[in-house]
Amino acid sequence: MALFGFGKKKEEKASACCCGEEKTAPCCGGEEKAASCCGRPVSGICCVKVLGAGCKSCHELYENTRSAVQALGLSVEVEYVTDMQKIAAFGVISMPAIVVNDRVVSAGRVLRAAEVEKLLRELTK
Numbered sequence: 001m002a003l004f005g006f007g008k009k010k011e012e013k014a015s016a017c018c019c020g021e022e023k024t025a026p027c028c029g030g031e032e033k034a035a036s037c038c039g040r041p042v043s044g045i046c047c048v049k050v051l052g053a054g055c056k057s058c059h060e061l062y063e064n065t066r067s068a069v070q071a072l073g074l075s076v077e078v079e080y081v082t083d084m085q086k087i088a089a090f091g092v093i094s095m096p097a098i099v100v101n102d103r104v105v106s107a108g109r110v111l112r113a114a115e116v117e118k119l120l121r122e123l124t125k
Contacts, residue, residue, distance in 0.1 A: 052096040068116035
């Protein structure tokens, strides 16, 4: 399916909880020691999403974010969200954006992998 005539829309997969099971509710919301969607306690990062319209810049941020997550050895899958209703629910106007634990942490910029890595490190302190 073409998205705004700019190629194929990437299929969105059901995302996994921080424990590896399929999500049954929203993530922990970024609160320290909060319960994840499975009810287990979470500290640190339990989910990462890249919000975008499917353009080149959005894909670039998605790939940079995946590289940063892999470099940090985090056991989370980066979700790529292109559904405009889901994006609007985060209140994001400028894309691409990065959402960590259901909180927008960057919007309107294509961060390099090293910048994403630094951002994620700061969030895990």
